[in-house]
Amino acid sequence: MGHITKLEVTPGIYWVAIPEADLFIQCGCPEDSVKHLLQRGLIMPVERDGCQFETGPNAILLSDLLLQNGCFSNLAEFPVLQMLYRQGMIIPNHPNNKGTKPLLIGEERQINSQLEYIYRGNYGLISTDEMLAAGADDARAEMLMRMKLRFAFGVFRRSEQLLDSLVVADERVEIRNGVFIQRLGVNVFAIDYQGERAVVDLNLKPMQTYRSSYPLGFQKIQREYFAVIHSGQGDGWDCNRGSMSSIIMYQGDIYLVDAGPNMGYALMALGIGINEIKGIFHTHCHDDHFAGLTTLVRSDHKIKYYSTPLVRASVFKKLAALLDIDEQDFHTYFEVHDLEMGEWNDIDGLEVRPLLSPHPVETTVMFFRTFWDGDYLTYAHLADIISIKVLQGMIADTPQGAGISAEFFTEVKEIYFQEVALKKIDIGAGMIHGLADDFSDDHSGRIILAHTALPLTAKQKEIGSSAPFGTVDVLIPDYASIIRSIANNFLSAYFDKVPAHTLIKLLNNPIAEFNPGTILMRKGEVNKEILLLLTGNVEMINQEAGVYNLLSAGGMIGEYSGLHGLTTNATYRSISYIQALVLPSVSYARFVKENRMYRQIERLHENREFLQHTWLFGESISPTVQGRIAERMELSNYYHGGVPLERIDNALLYLVKSGTLARTVNGETREVLRAGDFFGEECAFFGEERRYEMVVTEPASLYEVPAAIFKEIPVVLWKLLESFQRRKRLHG
16 A cells, blocks of 8 residues: 555645655645645544544645746645644644644745745734834824734734744755655655655646636626626635625726635636726735735736725735735836725725724725715625624723724724615624624615625525625616727727727727637638727637737737738637627728828737737737837847847847747756747846846847836736746746
């Protein structure tokens, strides 16, 4: 009988069990990894000595690479919480507390990053000085610190006090009880015990992504004037549903309320393109409300980030720890707007009022309203809250004691029980979540129960409603054809020099809806229509050329081939329900010529075509943004046997149009670059010295592009960060 059991749980996650050594290793911990283990029965409920708890891993092997294909590879917060509390490894006198701590295994830098990120996830801001720096006054900072200490049982414990760690370099080292591990290559590890060996490869393949633990059906969402889409009702442990979140539609704009794991998957199922999102309202930094931030940077514009300064500070510190970057780098990817606590903040007509919610980290509940038909219509999003009983038990005996004041207790009750048109509440129970029973006398128009992995009881069903994924509560319907306004906005941005009255010629065309999986244009065929994508997502596929890219709202499909009557060089296929403005190719060509746009489109075609077929620029880049990049691309030629490219301009990014180059260090080839690849990001974007040479091995043509152009394109910057970190780890 073998000593080691190895199981691939899902791409990027493996399970390695050595029962004789009492070692159960979760290898890889991307978002929602706990849910995958639950789905596979690797975490399951048991009872011992009259105590109910869960089984699961007691060690985590971290990825060497923090980012893979745009997503976080290491998010150990919930796996660690599962080990500490749901397994009972830290609970005094628990039958599963054997005196050993959960173990983090991996590269030293990744371990240190995870320890700090988990620490911030547990406590948020950890001193009055940090709160004062975020804008709190002395009284508020003092009150918050006393409340947080009550949640923390009187003391903030560093992650090192809760967890053990083992640094793995290139030498074979012992994990525990005769089990050894050795790194064979980047993200490839050998685990051996008593002559047996299991090899674990945590690398994702190109275009491969971390999977969701639950399926989501495609939804056809109608754009409304003011409405709430229910995008998640579960919690961080619910392996069948996404974590509590909402999406607000207001006057054609899309706003998220929190961004939990699998956010990209949820948006895809809802038919919402990443470029449609205008902003996110953020309640707090726990992973089940935070992990989806990686999705939001995959846009061609900076999505607006709204939170109170205290929440923002805690989120920035956690993200900075996770990515090993400066807190201010957050502004690179988001347009940050602070909300004033307790006040109605006007966001282009949508008013939002954040109010303090007692929680271990800085947290606000959010109220959204707009005036209509003589009254305000309000949606209240109450995540994460606590029960009235727990809240009352937190009242401190003395003004200086850990806990809250009686006045604050009354204030929080009044916040929770405001009557509104629509209210979503956290009913997760326990010490840091709410109870449905508290809202039995709430007379709000409609109450949604969320943030739980359990089915609703009969009593809970009398208090509030459930809201399956994709259901919509319409507060104010659309009477003004918002989708037509969206088309106008996209066309106005693309044809910015064309008078508005002239654009009506294009707008006065049909808007078509397409089901998921529909082939819109097929490679090698002449398209008689050009499609302006208004909602949803479309994939562009050219298997022969190895091209697979994603188009979001604002993308123009078949423009160049339609203008010239040529065959398309890729197949376009809807991923979700989509809506598109259908422009007859002949009419579009006439419009372009009449408005003297033909020469510009023709001149930039080759550059834009190149961009669309690269990994770096092929995802979610609208025609307007593509055009800005294409305008500044300069082509240079380098010849085989020529002088190495020693005079690289640190203010430029270099894109390989054709040919082959070798990236060398001390004469040793570390990487071969071909058409579609790039270099120069370490100097142009990350302020590091270039420690390599680029040598032409086959005659090469390079596009040289000023780095400054990309400063406002988050999806490109995010991919450059991933590539920079990977290359640094691989090649130095």
